[in-house]
Amino acid sequence: MNGKPDGAGGAGRESTFRQAARAGLRSRAPFAALWAASVLLPLLVLGLAASWSWYGVESEARARVQRMVDMMHEHVLRSLDTQEAILEAIDYGMDQSDWESIADSRRLHVLLATLNRRSPPSGGIVLVSPDREIVAGSAEFPFTPINASDRDYTRPEAHRDERVYIGETVVARPRGQRVFPVSRARSRAAEAGGWIVASFAPDYFEDFYRAVRESDEDAAALVRSDGAVLARIPSGDEASEAGQRRESWRLPSDEIVAAALAENPDQGLIDAVSAHDGNRRLYAYRRVSGYPLYVVYGMSRQTMHAAWLRELVAHAAIAWIAAMALLVLTARIQRAARRERVALADARFEAERRAEAERRLAHMQRVDALGRIVGGVAHDFRNIVQAMRGGASRVAKRADDPDEVRRIAGMIDASAERGARLIERMLAFARRDQMPTAQFDIAAALAEICDLLERTIGPAHRLACETESDLPQVAGDRAEFETALVNLVLNARDAMPDGGPIRIAAQREAPDEAAAENPGAAARIIAITVTDAGAGMDDATLARAGEPFFTTKPVGEGTGLGLATARAFAEHAGGTLEIASVAGAGTRITLRLPAV
Numbered sequence: 173m174n175g176k177p178d179g180a181g182g183a184g185r186e187s188t189f190r191q192a193a194r195a196g197l198r199s200r201a202p203f204a205a206l207w208a209a210s211v212l213l214p215l216l217v218l219g220l221a222a223s224w225s226w227y228g229v230e231s232e233a234r235a236r237v238q239r240m241v242d243m244m245h246e247h248v249l250r251s252l253d254t255q256e257a258i259l260e261a262i263d264y265g266m267d268q269s270d271w272e273s274i275a276d277s278r279r280l281h282v283l284l285a286t287l288n289r290r291s292p293p294s295g296g297i298v299l300v301s302p303d304r305e306i307v308a309g310s311a312e313f314p315f316t317p318i319n320a321s322d323r324d325y326t327r328p329e330a331h332r333d334e335r336v337y338i339g340e341t342v343v344a345r346p347r348g349q350r351v352f353p354v355s356r357a358r359s360r361a362a363e364a365g366g367w368i369v370a371s372f373a374p375d376y377f378e379d380f381y382r383a384v385r386e387s388d389e390d391a392a393a394l395v396r397s398d399g400a401v402l403a404r405i406p407s408g409d410e411a412s413e414a415g416q417r418r419e420s421w422r423l424p425s426d427e428i429v430a431a432a433l434a435e436n437p438d439q440g441l442i443d444a445v446s447a448h449d450g451n452r453r454l455y456a457y458r459r460v461s462g463y464p465l466y467v468v469y470g471m472s473r474q475t476m477h478a479a480w481l482r483e484l485v486a487h488a489a490i491a492w493i494a495a496m497a498l499l500v501l502t503a504r505i506q507r508a509a510r511r512e513r514v515a516l517a518d519a520r521f522e523a524e525r526r527a528e529a530e531r532r533l534a535h536m537q538r539v540d541a542l543g544r545i546v547g548g549v550a551h552d553f554r555n556i557v558q559a560m561r562g563g564a565s566r567v568a569k570r571a572d573d574p575d576e577v578r579r580i581a582g583m584i585d586a587s588a589e590r591g592a593r594l595i596e597r598m599l600a601f602a603r604r605d606q607m608p609t610a611q612f613d614i615a616a617a618l619a620e621i622c623d624l625l626e627r628t629i630g631p632a633h634r635l636a637c638e639t640e641s642d643l644p645q646v647a648g649d650r651a652e653f654e655t656a657l658v659n660l661v662l663n664a665r666d667a668m669p670d671g672g673p674i675r676i677a678a679q680r681e682a683p684d685e686a687a688a689e690n691p692g693a694a695a696r697i698i699a700i701t702v703t704d705a706g707a708g709m710d711d712a713t714l715a716r717a718g719e720p721f722f723t724t725k726p727v728g729e730g731t732g733l734g735l736a737t738a739r740a741f742a743e744h745a746g747g748t749l750e751i752a753s754v755a756g757a758g759t760r761i762t763l764r765l766p767a768v
Contacts (some may be wrong), residue, residue, distance in 0.1 A: 178638055179590065184377065193344060203502060203506045203509075206372075206502050206505070206506075207499070207502055208289070209498075210495060210498035210499045210501075210502050211495055211498075211499070213494075213496045213498065214491040214492070214495040214498065215491065215724060216494075217491060217739055218487055218488060218491040219492070219498050220486055221276065221484075221487040221491075221615035222487060225480060225483045225484060225487060226480050227596075228360045228481065228483075228647065229270070229476055229479050230313040230476065232453075232454050232479075233239050233258070233454055233471050233475075233476050233479075234441060234454065234456075234472065234690060235766070236386070236665070237441070237454055237455070237456040237470070237471045238441070238456050239383065240337070240385075240386075240392075240456070240469040240471075241382065241456045241457065241467055241468070242458070243379070243459075244384075244392065244394075244467040244469060245458050245460060245461075245467050245583050247375070247377075247380060247734075248394060248460050248465065248467055249460060249461060251372070251376075252336075252460070252463060252465075254291060254718070255291070255336075255370045255372070255390050256354075256356075258287050258291055258370050258740065259299070259336070259355075259368050259370055260358050261283075262283065262284065262287065262288060262297065262299075262368050262370075263356070263358055263359055263360055263368055264360065264433055264725070265280060265281065265283045266299070266360065266361070266368075267360055267361070268360065268361045268364075268551065268656045269361070270364060271301045271307060271364065271366060272585040274307060274308055275307040275308055275314075275315065275317075275545045276314075277308070278313055280299075281308060281309075281313040281315070283311065283312070284297045284298075284299075284308065284310035285310045288310035288312070288370075291370070291660055294350065294374040295344060295349055295350075295351035295371035295372055296309060296311060296344060296349075296370075296371050297309065297310040297368075297369065297370045297371070298309055298310070298364065298369050298371075299364075299368060299369070300320055300325075300326055300355075300366055300368075300369060301364030301366050302366050304319070304321040304323075305317050305318065305319055305321075305346075306319075306320050310731075313537055318345050319415065323339065323342065323353070324340060324534065325337050325339040325353045325355040325369060326365065326367065330355075331355070331357045331367070332354065332566075334464065335356065336354055336355065336356045336463075337353075337355050337356070338352065338353070338354055338396060338402070338463065338464065338465060339352055339353040339354075339356075339402075340352060340400045340402070341401070341402055341421075343376055344371060348373070349373060350373065350374050351372060351374070351449070352370045352371065352372055352374060352402045352403075353369045353370070353372075353566040354369070354370050354371070354372065355368065355369040355370075356368055356732075361544045361593040364406060365760060372402075374394075374402060374403035375396050375694070376403075377402075378403050378404065378405050378407060379401035381393075381405045385405070385469075386471065386473060386475060387474075387475045389451060389453075389472030389474050390453070390469070390470060390471050390472050390475065391405060391406065391446060391448075391449075391451070391453060391468075391469070391470040391472075392404070392405050392468065392469045392470070393405075393467075393468045394465060394466075394467060394468075395423065395433070395457075395466045395467075395468055396464055396465060396466075397433070397437075397459075397463075397464040397466065399422045399423040399430050399433075400421075400422050400424075400593045401421045401422060401423065402465075404421075404448075406448075406449060406541045407480075415700075418489065420444040423447070428448075429442065429444055429457070429468065431442075432455075432457070433457065434510045435758075437459060438456060438458070439456075439458040439459065439757070440456070440457055441454070441455070441456050442455050442457075443455070443634050444470075446470065451472055451473075451474075452472075452473045453470030453471055453472050453473060454470065454471045455469070455470040455474070456468070456469055456470075456475065457469075484746065488629050495704075501676070506747055506762050523592075528721075551586045556606060560588065564584065567580050567581065568585075591740070609615060611645045611646060611647050611648070611768045612645060612646065612648065612649075612650035612653070613640075613645055614643050614645065614646045614653075614678055614698055614765070615639050615643050615678070616651060617654060618637060618639055618657075618676065618678055618700070620641070620654075621654050621657055621658065622635065622637035622676060625658065625661050629661065629665045629674065630665070630671075632670070632671030632672075633665050633671050633672060633673075633674055634671075634672070634673045635661070635674050635675075635676070636673065636675045636676070637676045637677075638675070638676070639677075639678045639679075640676070640678060640680060643678060643679075643680070643698060643767075644698070644767040644768065645767070645768050646698050646745070646748075646765040646766065646767055646768065647745045647765060647767075647768050648741065648744070648745030648746075648747070648765055649741075649745070649765045652744075652745075653741060653745075653765075654762070655677070655737065655739055655741075656741045656742075657700070657702070657738075657763075658762050659735075659738060660702040660735075660738055660763075661674060661676070663735070664702055664703075664704035664759070665704075667704050667706030667707060667758075668704055668705060668706045669760065672704065672705045673704070673705055674702070674703070674704050675702070675704075676700070676701070676702055676724060677700070677703075678698060678699070678700045678701075679698070679699055679766065680697070680698060680699075680767075681698070681699040690761035696766065696767050697747075697764050697765070697766060697767065698764070698765050698766075698767050699762055699763070699764050700762070700763040700764075700765070701759075701760055701761065701762045701763075702760070702761045702762045702763075704758050704759055705758045706758055706759060707755070707756060708754050708755045708756055708758050708759055709753040709755060709759060710755045714751065714753050717735055717751050717753075735751070735761075738761070738763065740765050742764070742765065745765055746765075746766045747764045747765040747766055748761065748763075749761065749762070749763055749764075750762045750764070750766045
């Protein structure tokens with residue numbers, strides 16, 4: 173005895189706990205992590221936005237170069253179709269004429285000049301005899317013959333596999349203009365031989381490419397399948413001699429664009445450095461339908477980077493604003509946290525104390541249930557003890573009769589066995605709270621608890637337990653379930669002071685909505701009902717049934733926690749508790765637990 177009242181000791185412990193809680197809050201690391209996150213998080217988001225933005229810019233660039241190549245393809249195709257129509261008209265105009273007549277025909281010269289004027293991209297139209305000599309043209313009449321044996325389009329093998337032949341870029345004679353020819357052999361007088369040649373001025377395509385390209389750094393070209401470049405932008409060093417610009421140019425065989433044309437002859441998309449000017453571009457190319465030509469468009473990486481940087485500036489501004497907002501918010505939170513530290517410590521203490529009180533209350537409920545069971549079990553113990561004492565007395569009197577002694581010994585052993593089983597059940601019930609489980613066998617639990625309760629509720633009350641076969645396991649803690657069930661049965665017993673039936677039933681029960689959708693579906697809810705034939709409850713009492721500490725029993729005979737404990741167990745296990753009662757017609761309490 174130290175003379176200190178219990179209240180003083182409790183207050184001292186409480187004060188110590190509060191001080192420890194406040195000290196713990198003060199000892200925590202400051203908001204360093206939050207400050208760091210206020211800066212690092214916007215930076216991380218900026219990095220992700222930059223990556224996503226670049227992905228978007230690159231995807232858009234791929235789509236744009238593809239669209240540009242498609243537009244170039246249509247432009248070239250229309251131009252070539254026009255030239256083929258011109259060649260066909262000239263072939264029709266030449267009809268079966270011999271080459272001497274062709275050279276002397278003013279009518280044919282007028283036709284050539286007229287068609288040349290009506291074809292804006294044309295660089296001139298000429299007629300070439302089988303001896304590879306230009307004998308007529310759109311430029312003049314009479315025409316001074318020109319030897320064209322040095323031109324590739326006058327080689328007989330040039331027209332062997334193609335309906336038209338597209339030659340390399342050359343300097344036309346006598347004008348001195350850069351052109352590339354589109355030629356075809358005579359078809360209406362094939363035996364007479366010779367070729368019809370209409371020329372394109374590369375400037376026509378280059379001017380179009382300059383008009384449609386997105387930036388001055390972009391490149392475009394019209395290329396033959398053998399690598400000969402017919403038209404291109406940029407066209408080369410403007411400061412170089414004019415003669416150098418007139419020369420035909422081929423893609424180097426080791427250039428990646430030339431390799432791509434050879435590997436994927438229809439169309440493709442590549443990232444390459446140009447051998448022409450050394451700039452890195454995203455190239456798209458496409459074969460011109462029906463012709464040995466390709467259109468190529470290259471978007472400069474500088475253009476893509478400029479677009480990406482414009483987007484990145486906007487993302488950086490948003491990230492900076494977000495960082496500033498987070499820093500301001502962190503500062504406010506930290507100031508508020510400093511003001512709330514003591515309040516948080518008190519709240520933590522109250523929560524701990526409330527949790528401890530709830531644990532004690534649950535323990536008291538279990539002890540209360542166990543104590544109420546003990547009162548009923550005492551009668552069985554008395555009967556067992558009396559049976560054993562009576563047997564021992566008879567053994568003493570009939571010691572000289574071995575058969576009778578053995579029979580009495582068997583009776584004593586049976587009584588002791590019943591007592592042992594009863595003790596084991598009580599110990600298991602009392603210690604079950606040390607073995608929490610997430611699920612349990614409802615049939616086994618009901619069998620054991622019913623066996624124990626039959627000896628507890630007294631002879632005036634008849635307990636009937638009915639369990640559906642093959643019930644699945646249910647969610648919840650078995651010890652809490654047994655405590656809840658004991659409380660419900662004892663409440664039913666107390667509702668019938670003169671005795672009466674108590675029925676416990678467990679069965680599958682499908683939810684209403686599941687039954688409506690699929691009546692044949694297996695039930696996933698197990699319903700445990702406890703039914704009595706007592707006085708029941710009126711509406712006012714039923715409305716408050718289950719409230720903690722509400723009871724209709726006299727003072728000292730009930731705590732008002734039995735139904736509250738059962739409801740708490742059901743809700744914690746994911747189920748429900750339903751109370752149905754009519755005054756004068758008994759009460760039915762249903763525990764619904766989810767099957768697992």
